[in-house]
Amino acid sequence: MTQFSIVIPTLNEAENIDPLLTRLFSLDLQKESFEVIIVDDGSADGTPARVRAWESRANVRLVERREKPDLTGSILAGAALARGNVIVVMDADLSHPPERVPALIAPVLDGSHDVAVGSRYIPGGSTEGWPLHRQWLSRLGGWLARPLCDVNDATSGFFAFRRELAATIAERARGYKILLELLVAGQGKLRVIEVPICFSDRTRGASKLSFSHQWTYLQRLMTLAGGTVSFGTASRFAVVGLFGVVVDALLFQWLMSNGAGLALAHIMSFFAAASVNYTLNSKWSFRLHHAGHLQWRQFSRFLTVGVFALLMRGGVLALLIYSWHIPSYLAIFPAIAATAVINYLGSAFYVFPVEHNPPSPDVRWRVASLGIIGFSVLLRLIYIGTAELFPDEAYYWNYTQHMDLSFYDHPPMVAWLIWLGTSIFGNSEFGVRFGAFCCGLITMGYMYALARNLYDKSTAIRTVLLLAVLPFYFATGAVMTADAPLVAAWAATLYYMERALIGDRRSAWLGVGIAFGLGILSKYTLGLLGLSALVFVIFDPAARRWLRRPHPYLAATLALLLFSPVIIWNMGHNWASLSFQSSRIQGVGDDQFSLHLLILHLMVLLTPVGLLAAIMALLSGRDNSGSSHERRRRLFVLAFGGVPLAVFVVLSIFDSLRFHWTGPIWLGMLPTMAWLMGQTDDLRAVAVRLRSAWKPTIAICLFLYAFALHYLVLGIPGIPYRGIYEGFPEHYFWREATQGIEEVVEEVRQQTGQEPIVVGMSKWSVASVLTFYNRGKPMEIRSRNMFGDSGAMYDFWYPSEPPTARPIILVGMWPHNLERTRQDRDIGKMLVDPGPVQDREIVQDGKSLRQVYYRVAYGYLGEQHLGNLK
Structure with a gap:
């Protein structure tokens, strides 16, 4: 009885037939248990004759196809004639070792799996004899297929499967990667196993791989992913796009030459070109996917893609014009090209998707x-170098100008990352934020690995999706504050904790020690994970044995060693930082009940839908049913998500909390939130509505981020900066405001012949941004601690200022900052001949950005006079 059939497609493989069949029939298998079907695609080198010579000697059959050579067609033709219940596919060039056939067919024959893949990219697998470029091409092909299937070597040509699965492969399947067709046709329901093989490059004959095969693979890959992709569609789209470029560029140049601002010109030219493109694409490029008349649903999708492309294009224009100083008439062309890529992918996958044999919902x-x-990451990458620094970021940049082992109000990690970024990219916005961007990518990597360990690959991808769109995590990947490295270290600590406590890997404790140490060098909040780990170990019997082993204690020792710079700094500064942080444990110090504010903050940090999903994730952790692994996974969520949350809930009862303090704690619940997004068997009304609410939530969040960034950098025609949100301009546009203060400083220089002292009249914000954006003649800048108020690190950098007859220029966000201290002392009594509070309107390109307030005096009476006032 024939148990399995080996199907081997051939094209000019005469030299390999004899050694291949000799090795196959030398296997330790019953000769009657398998057959070999060789499907020839029109060889001209005598391959069919070599095969016929074997037909009388062994269970070999020859099939000669007369159609156009196609690997997928050949394999399906052989499978249709197979007698075995299991089909094995392999190449004829001896690159696939025949000796691995028994190991490959075993899991399919015994019924435990539906497909077995001979894999080069799992432990035990390898590739020999291939040049480096072919190895990278193969790896790239496998990586591109990862979204469609959970297989490391999806481009393998050596695999076994149940014969009836061949009928599931799409009629339009073509190319040379039939395994991918098979896996995608299985809709994620197939039981797949990978068997390691050693792949060897052919030694006889010529390779059939060509650029056309690779292009066909890419086209088919995108089609299987749900995109309308073909050479004809792409070429027609390109022709339409070129016509749109002409319309776009000409209208843009005309508007700019007639005095329109950059934002207005590029928005109007974009929509004019987009309207032309939609009409031509729907009637011509994607005509097979268009009903022939205007479809509002389809048109709304087109507008959605167009708006996102437009907002991204604004960032590209700003980057090219403002940062790279490229003239606008040249910058518009690469901006149009970037827009075209987004429009094409959006049109292919969203506006005009595949309707015949669409991919599964999971795919x-x-x-x-x-x-x-990808859009979220690219949006951050483009805009972080063009959006101005916020005062907090400028303050942390000032850390790097006074580098030390630690600082009064934060550990040193944020300073170290800014120092690294500015050392590479200079003292620019991109240099300051480069570390935050990298931390965002690190967070995504660790959270992907954590979610894959706890659940599966689909959940892992959705976890990264949540990181990309939820407000707090989007912000920490773009804005350089202490939260950026904290979130990355938090994610890393969670991953290594899971590997140590659930995966039972001793080596993971090394990662725990390093990640925890780096985390508390970022922000002390990460110490809550230590409490979470203790709770998990107490309640989990399997993890409790770690209390009797040295690994956790060695990890704690390593973390303490990494934290030693902070300890050393505090020893030399009267434990100032630790005293300051300990005073903040209860909150900001106003002794007010703030649980309601905590809930409001969480809605902003996570969105209302995200908060509801997090609550459901916590509630699901209370379920004690299921396997041991499921129960331990739920306990992990409760311990590492619920315990830190409980701490903040208790604190909010007695005091107010900072807006962003709870942001990192949700990382522990994020994988479960992502898992709930993919559950279709939960029929509870809340769960169903929650899943349906994610789509608009994601779209709205992305739109708001892109809109806000475009608004900050280029503006939005018709929406002024002033009057929209009270206080916003005063915290932004410091690049332009600094230029205005430089003009005031120069006026005072000219008037007095002396170098004035500029005092930022806030805790640290004004002094920090003035120092960063001071691009003219250097100014001597101090903070409000000159007048007895706290200046945070300015208390250490400039602890005192002697009396002086030099001019003093006070600069503030609001007038009252220049009149009285926080202790309600009259600032004018500490100055010599102080003038009135004045304001200067900051205008750019005819638009009013903000007001900046200043006050000029002609001397400072010093600390002794300050003491008398007290």
């Missing part, structure tokens, strides 16, 4: 998630 989620993640 659609994966592909959409990767597109959203």
Whole structure:
């Protein structure tokens, strides 16, 4: 009885037939248990004759195809004639070792799996004899297929499967990667195992791989992912795009030459070109996917893609014009090219998607998630170098100008990252924020690995999607504050904790020690994970044995060693930082009940839908049913998500908390939130509505981020900066405000012949941004601690200022900052001949950005006079 059939497609493989069949029939298998079907695609080197010579000697059959050579067609033709219940596919060039056939067929024959893949990219697998470029091409092909299937070597040509699965492969399947077709047709329901093999490059004959095969693979890959992709569609889209470029560029140049601002010109030219493109694409490029008349649903999707492309394009223009100083008439062309890529992918996958044999919902989620993640990451990368620094970022940049082992109000990690970024990219916005961007990518990597360990690959991709779109995590990947490295270290600590406590890997404790140490060098909040780990170990019997082993204690020792710079700094500064942080444990110090504010803050940090999902994730952790692994996974969520949350809830009862303090704690619940997004068997109304609410939530969040960044950098026609949100301009536009203060300083220099002292009349914000954006003649800048108020690190950098007859220029966000201290002392009594509070309007390109307030005096009476006032 024939148990399995080996199907081997051939094209001019005469030299390999004899050694291949000799090795196959030399296997320790019953000769009657398998057959070999060789499907020839029109060889001209005598391959069919070599095969016929074997037909009388062994269980070999020859099939000669007369159609156009196609690997997928050949394999399906052989499978249709197979007698075995299991089909094995392999190449004829001896690159696939025949000796691995028994190991490959075993899991399919015994019924434990549906597909077995001979894999080069799992432990025990390898590739020999290939040049480096072919190895990278193969790896790239496998990586591109990852969103569609959970296989490390999806481009393998050596695999076994149940014969009836061949009928599931799409009729339009083509190319040379039939395994991918098979896996995608299984809709994620196939039981797949990978068997390691050693792949060897051919030694006889010529390779059939060509650029056309690679292009066909890419086209088919995108089609399987749900995109309308073909050479004809792409070429027609390109022709339409070129026509749109002409319309776009000409209208843009005309508007700019007639005095329109950059934002107005590029928005109007974009929509004019987009309207032309939609009409031509729907009627011509994607005509097979268009109903022939205007479809509002389709048109709304087109507008959605267009708006996102437009907002991204604004960032590209700003980067090219403002940062790289490229003239606008040249910058518009690369900006149009970037827009075209987004428009094409959006049109192919969203506006005009595949309707015949569409991918499974899981594959659609994966592909959409990767597109959203890519857009979110690219949005940050483009805008972080053009958006101005916020005062907090400028303050941490000032850390690097006074580098030390630690600082009064934060550990040193944020300073170290800014120092690294500015050392590479200079004292620019991009240099300051480069570390935050990298921390965002690190967070995504660790959270992907954590979610994959706890659940599966689909959940891992959705976890990264949540990181890309939830407000707190989007911000920490773009804005350089202490939260950026904290979130990355928190994610790393969670991953290594899971590997140590659930995965039972001793080596993971080394990662725990390093990640925890780096985390408390970022922000002391990470110490809550130590409490979470203790709770998990107490309640989990399997993890409790770690209390009797040295590994956790060695990890704690390593973390303490990494934390030693902070300890050394505090020893030399009267424990100032630790005293300051300990005083903040209860909150900001106003002794007010703030639980309601905590809930409001969480809605902003996570969105209302995200907060509801987090609550459901916590509630699911209370379920004690299921396997041991499931129960331990739920306990992990409760311990590492619920325990830190409980601490903040208790604190909020007695005091107010900072807006962003709870942001990192949700990382422990994020994988479960992502897992709930993919559950279809939960029929509870809340769960169903929650899943349906994620789509608009994701779209709205991405739109708001792109809109806000475009607004900050280029503006939005018709929406002024002043009057929209009270206080916003005063915290932003410090680059332009600093230029205005430089003009005031120069006026005082000219008037007095002396160098004035500029005093930022806030705790640290004004002095920090003035120092960063001081691009003219250097100014001597101090903070409000000159007048007895706290200046945070300015108390250490400039602890005292002697009396002086030099001019003093006070600069503030609001007038009252220049009149009285926080202790309600009259600032004018500490100055010599102080003038009135004045304001200067900051205008750019005819638009009013903000007001900046200043006050000029002609001397400072010093600390002794300050003491008399007290």
